[in-house]
Amino acid sequence: MSCRVVVLISGSGSNLQALMDQADPELCQIVAVVSNRPGVLGLERARRQGIETAVLDHTGYADRDSFDRALVTLIDGYRPDLVILAGFMRILTPAFVAHYHARLLNIHPSLLPKYKGLNTHRRALEAGDQEHGATVHFVTEELDGGPLILQSAIPIVAGDTPEALAARVQQREHLLYPRVMNWFAAGRLQLHNGRACLDGDPIGPNGLRLENTEFDMREMPDA
Template sequence: MSVQSRTRVVVLISGSGTNLQALINARQAGQLPIDLVAVISNRPGVAGLQRAEAAGIPALTLDHKDFESREAFDRALQELIDRHHPDLVVLAGFMRILTPEFTRHYEGRMLNIHPSLLPRYQGLHTHERVLEAGDKEHGVTVHFVTDELDGGPPVVQARVPVHADDTAEALARRVQAQEHTLYPLAVEWFAKGRLRMESGKAVLDNEPLGPSGRPMETSRR
């Protein structure tokens, strides 16, 4: 991929697509030198597909319930993605555990965003788990995808404080606000040739990132 060319991006979703909308907004604002060439959902009729259609992006559905196995679905999904010749695949609320064969096919060119400070709280229900543990801070991580669930090398993290009176819903809203800034930033780095995955680590501006990626300052509110 030439650094000068526009990066072709396929976005995978399962729901409302708020992070997809953040990418659409950044693209429309001229922040991202990318072409959003397709949005694919494993669930029909979700709001994220409507967001894609409103932005003039091909909105496609591949219902995982139509397949007898995870492997069969992933093979069909890979075929559908590859028809669009992406440079980068972005998981934006895509609620599927991916097979190793699938993740290896896109290794180094697939990003995910996870609502925790990885490696803490991999998997689901992160906001509730943070509150149950009594943690003082929470956050969000953008990372490269590998065959380890939520275990690929982190690219960038944002931290938010946990308030004494927080509910899971209130905490989720503050984390999500950071997601909408962080994900376009990571995609911008990749599209401009600044970010890559090398020897199992995220590399930004030719410097390997640490186990938490690059930290970003956030509001303490």
């Protein structure tokens, strides 16, 4: 039985497109795409591929708790095995995160634990970093602080701007996220005792590295 996936978006859905294009049809099915903003391009992307969509506008709710309760009710109607945040621009309540414990993923545009939060590309440039990248992680109550799964780095070059860096990082995101989704759907990826595990082996605190589509297994510690 395939893994049922619900994807949450707030915008154009470029990562959503990568997930739809690269989902292993024998392993998983994206059953719904949910946005907190009406009219965004990501919803149209999903509709073009015959995926059910729904909008739950956060501006219609008095507070974060009431919105997240309604969001849980909506998502659970699709009976998901996995919930994926793909540019979902909302800070989630602890109750929401707890409800989807060990089956909630996010991608962040930095080499976590560096640069949690916003403006990651500008912050990497201002710090004089030599590399930047993206990270897929399990979601916990700590913002961008859950166990790391997979990262990919790109070099920062002379003349880089936040916009140029963002575009190159996004290309790496499109490689990372579908791969992790397919791992989870295959039963290879799990969250166990607070640690991400691949094929039963704990992943190190810095995650696995994907470089030029190959893994650098030096990031995997001894079990």
